[in-house]
Amino acid sequence: MRCYPECMSDLLERLRGRGFRLTAQRRVVAEVLDSDHVHYTADEVLARATARLPEISRATVYNTLGELVALGEVLEVSTDGRAKRYDPNAHSAHQHLVCSRCGSIRDVRPEGDLLSALPESERFGFRISGAEVTYRGICPDCAQPGRN
């Protein structure tokens, strides 16, 4: 199961369609996000990108991630106050389950409609555009006694 709803490789096409230059750097960042379906931090993306393209710079990784987020191709997730993580699974609605101990993240699909759970009287005149849930818990690995 390597390709989620849309392959990242399609992403490269879509980017070009939107007038983006296809550079080696952007290709590598997209490949890293595609390679595992994992929520990397920018620095983790940089490390993996560097392995494929040693000259790539930190600024470019941040720029590219920012562009992908702006295009709606990738989701930015900040579950703790620390580094943001990038979620390549932007094309199917989901929420996140994060391990309070190690910080790992799983995509989950809760039942019900979050938006309709917020009554009009609780909206305070806001024009509401969306909602995110973060479930917190301990992952099986961290729960295992003999491990840290």
Place this chain on the structure above:
Amino acid sequence: MRCYPECMSDLLERLRGRGFRLTAQRRVVAEVLDSDHVHYTADEVLARATARLPEISRATVYNTLGELVALGEVLEVSTDGRAKRYDPNAHSAHQHLVCSRCGSIRDVRPEGDLLSALPESERFGFRISGAEVTYRGICPDCAQPGRN
């Protein structure tokens, strides 16, 4: 409506009961959190605390906020990847509605049970301890045309 479920002034008593020294600095931080029911960042708390007690240091504000969080008297909220905010309303369950433009936060109470919305098949062996919702939208002030 100055005092929510429990007044911060009670907090000082509770702190002393738990063996905390009552210092001018801690008192001032608690007062700032109590004064408006607003979700300040640490730096905003520092600024307001400095107005009352000019010698107070950044480290102390961070320390005190950390202690209040550890005691469960204050909630730490990080809605964007930027500065954490501190929510003095820790004694009644609620969620947050944040303005995508200016970052301001309101407490809201959605209906329904978040935890039960996540079926067993979507828990991946995690021992789940809680869930938070962040509703996003544009606040009335930011939606107003003539304002920025």
Place this chain on the structure above:
DNA sequence: ATCCTACATTAGACAGAGTCCAAGTCAAGA
């Protein structure tokens, strides 16, 4: 009331995450 001392506070150095900028590079249309 004063003394003691363990706990608090302070200033400033440090660290991690992210942004910005001027200079150099290169994708892709002409």
Place this chain on the structure above:
DNA sequence: TCTTGACTTGGACTCTGTCTAATGTAGGAT
């Protein structure tokens, strides 16, 4: 192939937050 504007680079910079060694002080002991 040439040209040019968009892209990339490295390094400086900002913002949050943490740590530390030196100094101060709350509050129990005397």
